[in-house]
Amino acid sequence: MNSKVRADLILKDIGELVTMAGSPAARRGEAARELSIIRNGAIASFDGRIVWTGKTSDAADRVEPASGSLEIDLAGKIVTPGFVDSHTHPLYAGTRQVEFALRAGGADYEEISAAGGGILNSVKRTRQATAESIESTLVKHLTTMLLYGTTTVEVKSGYGLDLETEIRCLETASRLSENWPQTIARTFLGAHEVPLEYRHRPDEYIDYLIETVLPEIKNRELADFVDIFCEKGVFTAVQSERYLKAAKRMGFGVRMHADEFHDTGGASLAVDLEALSADHLLSISDANIARIAASDTVATLLPGTALFLGKPFPPGRKLLDAGAAVAIATDFNPGSCFCESMPFMINLAVCQCGFTIEEAVTAATVNGAAALGMGDRKGALVPGMDADMIIWDLDDYRGIAYHMAIPDIDDVIVAGQLISIMFE
Ligand code: NIG
Ligand code: FE
Secondary structure, three states: OOOOEEEEEEEEEEEEEEOOOOOOOOOOHHHHHOOOEEEEEEEEEEOOEEEEEEEHHHHHHHEEEEEEEEEEEOOOOEEEEOEEEOOOOOOOOOOOHHHHHHHHOOOOHHHHHHOOOOHHHHHHHHHHOOHHHHHHHHHHHHHHHHHOOEEEEEEEOOOOOOHHHHHHHHHHHHHHHHOOOOEEEEEEEEEOOOOHHHOOOHHHHHHHHHHHHHHHHHHOOOOOEEEEEEOOOOEOHHHHHHHHHHHHHOOOEEEEEEOOOOOOOHHHHHHHOOOOEEEEOOOOOHHHHHHHHOOOOEEEEOHHHHHHHOOOOOOHHHHHHHOOOEEEOOOOEOOOEOOOOHHHHHHHHHHHHOOOHHHHHHHHOHHHHHHOOOOOOOOOOOOOOEOOEEEEOOOOOOHHHHOOOOOOEEEEEEOOEEHHHHOO
């Protein structure tokens, strides 16, 4: 009865194997607090996929090491799925340290943007940058994310705001993703801001995106998703609806920056459009908390952005109690959250947004994967899924959230490969 599975990587004597086994759909309510831990666990993978999980005491009977396989005794340390960071903006050039200093002196993020700084400042630098320099910035930040446990990452364009630069950025991400350890999902965020050449003509810019840019992105297969910054002073809900409906007709999955600084109807529109995810939500109304909770749209919270901008944190507990499917992500970008660390986001979700530790781990793994439509491959450690894992120098998973800003990560495994060996 006990036929053995062949494995090229076997981890044994895992104090807590946090499998997250369960539905591939985003989890909510009680299901978001269940980590499906195997104590004294073991896990085996072959050719980048998980082939078996169980008790260490059963491993010898169930797993056949392939020749040249690697077997590691973890001496009671813990293993979790790799993190899924479902919202980042690492395709840019230059820095925004000058604006950061202005904010430190009391200036407001939205005022800086309205005065032509903010996103447009990064757009100016990105338009002038070569693909090589955009790639080197991307590689630098993706590498940091990997060291901090992120094995799947969504990257957005949105600092080009013209056909040529948006394509340059997305081509850079696409090229890199072919030969890069992390799994990369690409999102076209041409509707991140109204560029200077369309100043005060947002509708004409939306026309340009729909008629000229989106078809080209589609033809070249440069993006998996389309996103828009629906916000006071940027794009209205009416413009967002027109744009995202066009993107859906072209076959893109859609997601939104919604209700970040003001409630402009973003979250509600995301539900109407069956968006995969509505992100930020610092200003979501109680009525729209109930609406998103009753929908399949994932509420993606970005607590690092609230921290970095000195804004009130997003209403995590309210969303969780209402029954929403909640993910957390870094929002890594040069202006509003210059931080690549998912473990820090977990700490902030727990300490500032009312998550339990279990809900925060779910939000950073399975629910992030579901927000990217990857719930069947990523975010859990179940046979058939990708062997993306984190080995922690901890004997209790609660230490993940407890250690603020400093993750106790021993090693990260992507597609069955240890990064400590990869980068040797
Ligand atoms: O998600 N909110 C819009 N976009 C980014 C900020 C980008 C920037 O400031 O460069 C965000 O926070
Ligand atoms: Fe963002």
